[in-house]
Amino acid sequence: MSKKSMRLAGGIALSLALILSGCGAQGGNTPAGTGGQQPSGGEIKIGLPLPITGSEATFGKDMQNAINLAVSQINAKGGVDGKKIVTVTEDDACDPQQATAAANKLVSEGVVAVVGGYCSGAVIPTLTIYNAKNIPFVITAANSSKIAKENPGNTFEINGTLEYEAQRAVELFKSLGVKNLAIVEQGDAFSADLARLAEADWKATGNPVVAHEVTNKGEQDFSSLVTTLRTKKPDMVFWTAYYADGGLLIKQLRQGGYKGPITVGDGSADPKLIQVAGPAGEGTYVLSPPVASYLPAAKQFVADYKAQYHQSPGDYSALAYDGMNLMAHALKQAGSTDGKAIIKALAETKDFPGIAGKINFTAEKTLKGSNIIVLQIKNGKFTAAQ
Template identity: 30%
Template sequence: MRFSVKTGAPLLAMALALTACGTSGGDDEPSANGGEAGSCEDIAIGYFGALTGAAANLGINIRNGVELAVQQFNEENPDCEVALEEYDSAGDPNQATGLATQAIGDEDVIGVVGPAFSGESDTAGPIFAEGELPTISASATNPALSENGWDTFHRILGNDASQGPAAATYIQDVLQSDSVFVVDDASAYGAGLAEIVEEDLGDAVVGTDTIQTGQTDFSATIAAIRDSGADAVFFGGYYAEAGLLVEQMRRGGVDATFVVADGVKDPGFIEAAGDAAEGTIITCPCLPPEESDEFFQAYEEAFGTAPATYSAEAYDAANVMLQGIAEGNTTRESLLEWINEYDGEGITKEVSFDETGEVQNISVWAYAVKDGEIVADQEIETD
């Protein structure tokens, strides 16, 4: 689906408030990175990730953050309107190949926010690299993604090499647990994160198990948890399975503290788990969206709901690209150079990328489910 996004919602005059290393020579002069400022005919950026499927909520959060950034940009730059192209992967790596190929063929698209998930990022990454189409993921956290030599790959949040140890630190230092059962969902994201947590917890791990995405009966896993005597359970996976798992744990008499990560930080988890969600600890390399009042208000006005997991990170990622376009970078090549050299202040962090595409400013937060809501608990110290 392709559309030029609407600009009727109240917008902030902050779309270009970021400060970057490129400079423009004026409205009609070439920018430092090539191209002509103000020349934006037939230019689009893309969103790549789930809009349907079991993890659609997380993808919609991200898409909305991108859409808000584009809305604001077009309001501030009526002579340089940018379109938004959507690539709905349903969170399925098997669909990523065709969608990435489609994005490469869409010549108007010069940058993509996404892919949203690690599995689809692994599949689509080499295609984007071959097509020289720059990407910034707001949510894919598998550490190996930046180790493939893809110059087009970037992510605007810390990866699981920081989130995993942070989760282990919280379990040991805050929960003071010395017996942890680790479960993963066999996905690139969930299994990779669970492995890192398991390694960091060491002898505190008293058992492990693997489930499958789409699974609904976890009786065997719950029996193993109960038999292990664990006082904490870490789950690496997404909110649909997490909600059912903890609900069945509580129904089966397991009262161990449930600890999960960013793939579960969504109201869909509470909807699936009901009262059993209460007390769950959720880690995320994401800033609480309410930390930026202006963004929070603008998002609510645009979409009628509060920003959620990775909306703010997606907004920052889109604005890196949009500011590059405003500076005259209207080809994939020049926009990629802009992103690689970018250094500017976003709403979630100061944004700059290292040579592998990793963002250099990282924070990990712990959230807790209290009274049926996901609320910020504390920032977790990371090395």
């Protein structure tokens, strides 16, 4: 065959392949949330927006593990109405811009639902992206009050909101005899919101907030802040941001001579806080989500997680596991992968039996009731606070 003939034959073959591909696409995936069933060989595709890189990657990977453990168990029991669940993870890196790109990618990949979300600042800009396609979103960790305020209707939070966390913080401070409170945050959606709510609740008790300071994420030298705080003489320092910087602040507070109690918010509820703070972290109080290790209903989950991943589940694993099981339940109740039907089923949830507790939603689609617990660092590990 001549080169010209070979090129002609190749061109015909390529054209034929494109035509056949186009014909196949004509009956392909219905865009998620547009009212049609998702085909693709009996699979239901669910997106997982999580921080897989960056300073909060430990949380993201743990949540991913817990969600995929739930999926493997659901699929082993026949899936949802005979269809297998498959997950697609996109890294939001706890960054608003990257989270937006991750959300758009998940939508383009045809997910019918989304489970995950750790950092509130990364979750908030994605809400309308998913809602535009009627894609239901079960948020398993992020809990800024701004989520409920900006919820376009498709979003369901199964972690206790920051209003509950602020209330629990105030209860703790009062029980410890605190009068003068100092608050330190980082200005992001999560830490600023918790700081604002805690300050308002604390002042409502008739006690003063003697300092409310804002630091930069990634800051290494807190010496100036430590000096400022010592001059204010607080009975309690409340850090509302994440563990990486929180551990350093705790260490430098102790090195700088501060001897009073320290409390951190749930963004610092990670064993790495102890590693970063070292011995200086001893005695620190930690507001925490419902950790699997302290949940009677989570014993089998803990055993299964360890068997699968050869490590203990992290702080948000129980909520992540519950989130996927809740989504599977909603899919069954809806009897469809239609987004509006799934959203309706989620809104009608009544006493769903999660390992972190029963799940019910308020009218704002936030978790009804608090699930915040208080831990304390003792002998280099987290223990339930007395």
